Amino acid sequence: MPELPEVETTRRGIAPHVEGREIVEVIVRSRSLRVPVPADLESALIGERFGELTRRAKYLLLPVGSRSLLWHLGMSGSLRLAQVGDLPRKHDHVDVVVEGGAILRYHDPRRFGFVDWLATEAGVDPRLARLGPEPLSPDFDGERLYTLSRGRRAAIKPFIMDNAVVVGVGNIYASEALFMAGIDPRRAAGRVSRERYARLAEAIKTVLAAAITQGGTTLRDFVSGTGEPGYFAQRLNVYGRANEPCRECGHLLRQVTLGQRASVYCPLCQR
DNA sequence: CGTAATACCTGGAGGC
DNA sequence: TGCCTCCAGGTATTAC
Numbered sequence: 001m002p003e004l005p006e007v008e009t010t011r012r013g014i015a016p017h018v019e020g021r022e023i024v025e026v027i028v029r030s031r032s033l034r035v036p037v038p039a040d041l042e043s044a045l046i047g048e049r050f051g052e053l054t055r056r057a058k059y060l061l062l063p064v065g066s067r068s069l070l071w072h073l074g075m076s077g078s079l080r081l082a083q084v085g086d087l088p089r090k091h092d093h094v095d096v097v098v099e100g101g102a103i104l105r106y107h108d109p110r111r112f113g114f115v116d117w118l119a120t121e122a123g124v125d126p127r128l129a130r131l132g133p134e135p136l137s138p139d140f141d142g143e144r145l146y147t148l149s150r151g152r153r154a155a156i157k158p159f160i161m162d163n164a165v166v167v168g169v170g171n172i173y174a175s176e177a178l179f180m181a182g183i184d185p186r187r188a189a190g191r192v193s194r195e196r197y198a199r200l201a202e203a204i205k206t207v208l209a210a211a212i213t214q215g216g217t218t219l220r221d222f223v224s225g226t227g228e229p230g231y232f233a234q235r236l237n238v239y240g241r242a243n244e245p246c247r248e249c250g251h252l253l254r255q256v257t258l259g260q261r262a263s264v265y266c267p268l269c270q271r
Numbered sequence: 272c273g274t275a276a277t278a279c280c281t282g283g284a285g286g287c
Numbered sequence: 288t289g290c291c292t293c294c295a296g297g298t299a300t301t302a303c
Contacts, residue, residue: 002297073297074280076280076295076297091281109281112280113297151273163297170297171295171297173296219295220295260275260277273303274303275303281295283293284292287291
């Protein structure tokens, strides 16, 4: 479900309802997420207040007292606001109830996501330590892509989805950015020019920023923290459109598999 | 080191 | 209706 725009949309939706609020109850219905829910989660959270919510890559960081929660939505997770009295549905694994009656409710059918303590001792949390730059920051540009890609024979699409290269670019937005930049997703990363990488970096920024503005992409059931769907799906040019006509040239879009992921592209517009 | 394959888990869609 | 296979927005680990 969530790539960077969906996680950012979630953060923006829930932040005003939980920041500065005291946690009054924690309900864990299933502890078996990708990382087991910490045994002390309930006891450690009650009585603390949420600090300012931030995001790094597709991770949400929620400060509580002297520590922070590291929350990842995995493939099918969502973090939504509910109210005391709203009955939990199947796969609603964790509720964090704050003063005033708002509930931060974690739903995740596939359980690829997790909530865990951010490591504080011994420096940086290993899950964040090796991440590349944020795609919307000035630290990310075509020059970085060009430099890191020299000598790489793997396809450019899995290359830009590598978190060590740049974070937050998942299957949807990698596909869309490559279309916008006119680059064939199968092309070897090391065989793309500096000029084309400059264009690709701009395309990644443009696509992600537009998706955030639209509230993310709702394919099946993504909803923001406040329950609204994202409207970027209407803007998708290639993702999910195999065998449909290219919006630019009319040629039928083709699907191949790269790095175990479906990749749709236009054989005429992308070279 | 880079690259590819695999594993984690559930549910929806489509074929029969 | 049911059973089967395939596919899905992510990431960590393993094996070359």
